[in-house]
Amino acid sequence: MTAKSKKSAPIEASPRSLPAKTRALFACVVIFVIIASLEITLRALSLDLYQENQFFPQNRDINFVEVYDKDHNLFWRLKGNVETDSQEFGALTYRTNSLGFRETEIPPKSKKVRVIALGNSCTFGWGVLRSKTYVSQLRQLMPGIEAFNCGVPGYSSHQGLILLKREILALEPDILLIMFGWNDHWPAGKGIPDNEQSMPPQWILTTQNLLANSRLFQAIRKVSLSLLESNSDRPRLDQRSGLRRVGPVDFKNNLARMIQIAAENDVSVALIVPPIPSLKNYFSGKTISAFHDLHERYQNAVIEVAAETGVPLVNLQIPFDRRSDLYDDAYADGIHFNAAGHRVAAQEISQLLDSIMKMTH
Numbered sequence: 001m002t003a004k005s006k007k008s009a010p011i012e013a014s015p016r017s018l019p020a021k022t023r024a025l026f027a028c029v030v031i032f033v034i035i036a037s038l039e040i041t042l043r044a045l046s047l048d049l050y051q052e053n054q055f056f057p058q059n060r061d062i063n064f065v066e067v068y069d070k071d072h073n074l075f076w077r078l079k080g081n082v083e084t085d086s087q088e089f090g091a092l093t094y095r096t097n098s099l100g101f102r103e104t105e106i107p108p109k110s111k112k113v114r115v116i117a118l119g120n121s122c123t124f125g126w127g128v129l130r131s132k133t134y135v136s137q138l139r140q141l142m143p144g145i146e147a148f149n150c151g152v153p154g155y156s157s158h159q160g161l162i163l164l165k166r167e168i169l170a171l172e173p174d175i176l177l178i179m180f181g182w183n184d185h186w187p188a189g190k191g192i193p194d195n196e197q198s199m200p201p202q203w204i205l206t207t208q209n210l211l212a213n214s215r216l217f218q219a220i221r222k223v224s225l226s227l228l229e230s231n232s233d234r235p236r237l238d239q240r241s242g243l244r245r246v247g248p249v250d251f252k253n254n255l256a257r258m259i260q261i262a263a264e265n266d267v268s269v270a271l272i273v274p275p276i277p278s279l280k281n282y283f284s285g286k287t288i289s290a291f292h293d294l295h296e297r298y299q300n301a302v303i304e305v306a307a308e309t310g311v312p313l314v315n316l317q318i319p320f321d322r323r324s325d326l327y328d329d330a331y332a333d334g335i336h337f338n339a340a341g342h343r344v345a346a347q348e349i350s351q352l353l354d355s356i357m358k359m360t361h
Helices: 020-045 134-141 157-171 202-211 215-228 248-264 290-309 339-360
Strands: 068-071 075-078 113-119 145-149 175-179 268-273 313-315
Touching (some): 113 157, 157 175, 157 248, 175 339, 248 268, 268 339, 290 313, 313 339
Parallel strands (some): 113 175
């Protein structure tokens, strides 16, 4: 056979000989398959990927991905139209409306006096049915008003001030109930107070929100946080040293600013002193507690702001000190009062609302 009659062997295409677009598409497919395989494997293994992040404003996406989104201005917010019975988030089923509040949908303003409660998990009603929160019980005690619960777990007065300006005023409240304190005196994660936080742009946070349910994303986050932090670095609620999320001076300023903004928009304000379980009634007559001492500083700050601004005050500590049945387990949770506690709060607040309405409406 001559050289001319020889047939050349077929040449197999190598990846390098393929067009650039085809190679890029091939690489994307391979990466997708690898990521999908890892995601499926992690879901099948059902690993515990929970990892607490002491950098408090950043931790909500992995703790409770079903209910929280990261937010550039508010650090985190409750997702809208969510129902969750996650055991990590609590033993109850919690539902939010389209605005992300533990409420039914808030309708346009009616002729009724509109009361909006601004606060943290105590207002939200952590551990109690929605129908038993003090806001719901206010509606039962005062059918002539419309009251709405805009409390968000974990919020400090810093976040409350931002929420008031950005969203609450648009709901047209006539009376604003304000109760903050617990999260304000939480130690500042990594020593960065709320007013010094620098959050990434919202598009980055939105991307993280979309990825938050991914087991692979959670695994990567768990590993990175484990390498960067140790359990000993995590602050305790009652520790005396270090900066707080909101210091006492800034706490007072935030409350005063909320009152000022409300007044500029013809909204009446009532401050509420957040209660704490009595040492005498719940802790076997103990007389010394760093936990109580710290909280009392913030309680006194609320009382001082009320006196300085002339706004009405509900000091829940006084009626709470008369009872020993308002916390289910004060040792395990000395922050969130039970349904009976919410009932006491509603009764005290309703009396004040009556007097406010007589004077202003």
